[in-house]
Amino acid sequence: MKIVVTVKQVPDPNGAQALEPDNTIARDREVVLDPGDEYGIEEGLQLKEKHGGEVVLVSMGPEKARDAIRKGLSMGADRGILITDEQLAGADALLTARALAAAIKAEKPELVICATESYDGSTGMVPPMLAELLGVPQLTFAKQVEVDGQQVTVHRQTEEGYQVVEGSAPCLVTVTAGIAEPRYASLKGIMAARSKEVKVLKLGDLGIDRGQPAETVESIADADAREAGEIVEDDGSVGVDRIMAVLQSAKVL
């Protein structure tokens, strides 16, 4: 089974965050492979181990995003494709999906795995857009994926519980964090990754135009905080005393 996993380089979730003047997240700080993508890579690798085939990582981003691909390759993916072009800076979701779709189409994968949403943008728009542009069914919010021949079955999370949804390959799956514990790259894997292919594609190679941006972010503000409440340091009993008092005054007790 040929599997494409989309990956993205994002600012380190553990680092300080800052915004550029155009409200995109500053990427001049520490950047890492999106932690959500590690689950997708792990799931792809496990499916390959069961069913054979190849795991190809596809990313769009600055040249530096090669490091994110390299990390996935050191986990065991076979090769990578990096779409990088100055014209793609600040791309909106649909342009991102169009660029990814063009690169992925050429690969003719049977399965495309994406994270449910990226750590930095947190919109979750790209995967369903990608499925539409690829003309394949989408099986989203999967916490479990099984493959049997051309049948792909997922356990899909919903507000009410789970749905068991079956799709036929080629299809696109979005996986939730926790679907599989991402493996650490072994030293051997890190060494091997150095010689794995990372193909670079420009906008012109994909046959698409920059176009006009659709939605843009105008401003970002912290969500309103409530009026400051009471803060107590717990020393073993004072915290519990105050909680009991508040519960009683709120007539919970």
Added chain:
Amino acid sequence: MNGREDSVDKARAGPEKAGVWTWVEDDLEVLGVAAELAHGLGGRVRAVTGTGKPERLAALGADRGYVVDGLDEYDAERWVTALTGCLGQERPAAVLLPAGAAGDDLAPRLAAALDAACVMDCAALRAQAGGLLVLRWAHDDRVQERWLAPPGLPLVAALRVGGRGTPPSRPRPMDVRRLPAPAASGRARLLKRLPADPGSVRLADAERIVAAGLGIGERELLGPVQELADLLGAALGASRPLADKGWVPFERQIGTTGQSVRPRLYLAIGISGAVQHTAGLKDVDTIIAINTDPSCPMMARAQLAVVGDAREVVPALVERLRAFRTERAPV
């Protein structure tokens, strides 16, 4: 359906402005927002439904209802085909969908099919000179972003629902168009549903919630946390990271693709502020937070913020509550 204009509409309104479309099933809240937005734009309201009742749509401001007969089980490809079929040649100003497992799945796919702008997790929309201004929750609701969709380009928006109540009555003469559901793609099939924990109260309905986050430190503490919830008559909730780790079932998750909550008491244990639906939390009467980090957003939001280790505070609180219950128990 075929872009045919209604002659009565034309006579009354002159050249038709781009309409605001919605997909409405049980929850009519999104229709109220669409009617409000259409009012601001001077456009008409089109409501598409598979199972909804047309007369309810007319009462809440829809100018035209599309009833797609036989459209029941959600399937992204089929829904996109149905909606684009209803749209025909029309380029809408906006298509509003309720956020959730189906809406979040559908909105971006529809946007790609329509070559439209798209914004998720929307709190509010407003028409202004430069286009449609959208307020959206982002990054676990710690921030609100203002997005702008340019005029002339349709906007597909997934709107957070819950809390606006039933939209005001705006009775309209509505024309109803019925069309058959497109054939199922057959490429994605729902095989079965696995229910959520049946013994539990739905979080969305819970008056009291005890919610745990990664800050509880160890899985073993979930036992005392559950006992605490039981003692308070509260439902157990969890932050997304905890659900992601598989420590609690997904249906206990509050937030992104989880549930929107509006309890009267919210006791947050080891949740830093990565709690979704802060809008809902604003209406909570009493928020109590227990966390080692006094500077985290959740503690700032709490009426009472207890700085301490959940592993010590929770068992102590359980013990105190047990004693309290015993004292109060009828002899």
